[in-house]
Amino acid sequence: MLQQTYPQVSHPFAYELNKDFHFAAAHYVPSEKAGKCQRVHGHTYFANITIAGDQLDEAGFLVNFSIIKQLIHDKLDHTLLNEHGELFSDESSALFPTTEVVARVIYELIAAYLQTTENKPLCLQVFLRETPTSYCIYRPVKLLRQLQGGSVL
Ligand SMILES: Nc1nc2c(c(=O)[nH]1)N=C([C@H](O)[C@H](O)COP(=O)(O)OP(=O)(O)OP(=O)(O)O)CN2
């Protein structure tokens, strides 16, 4: 896989891990503003996930790299994103599978999993590349502001 550096998110934690993975998926954006992207087309999405925390689990992991990939890859790879009715919807722009929304949904899926773990690390950034020239970064700003204010630690 292509190696690249990603924008850093500032945080106070001792450990930070990053997981790169990719998945192939089709989508369409059901808005006139999307032009040609209203038609079904496909991408190889490249994701980089940033997770941080102070505590390791009994395996010495912040979180198992392979689980982070599985959570997203097993669900979305070789699917039509618009058909995931539990994640996306053609009825509301907040749920159209744009790069922005897909990045946020990936964050939500990973954050929900991390809350079930014993050491509860935090997802701080999702970088999602949709094409060679287009990518989006989602950051949980409420959480990051709480971290800056010291109220999560
Ligand atoms: N803010 C967003 N704009 C666009 C999105 C999106 O998700 N968020 N999506 C699309 C299309 O789905 C398309 O997949 C990507 O568009 P674009 O970068 O324009 O792709 P091209 O390969 O045509 O771009 P080049 O400029 O030729 O590299 C559109 N906009």
Ligand SMILES: [Zn+2]
């Ligand atoms: Zn697209």
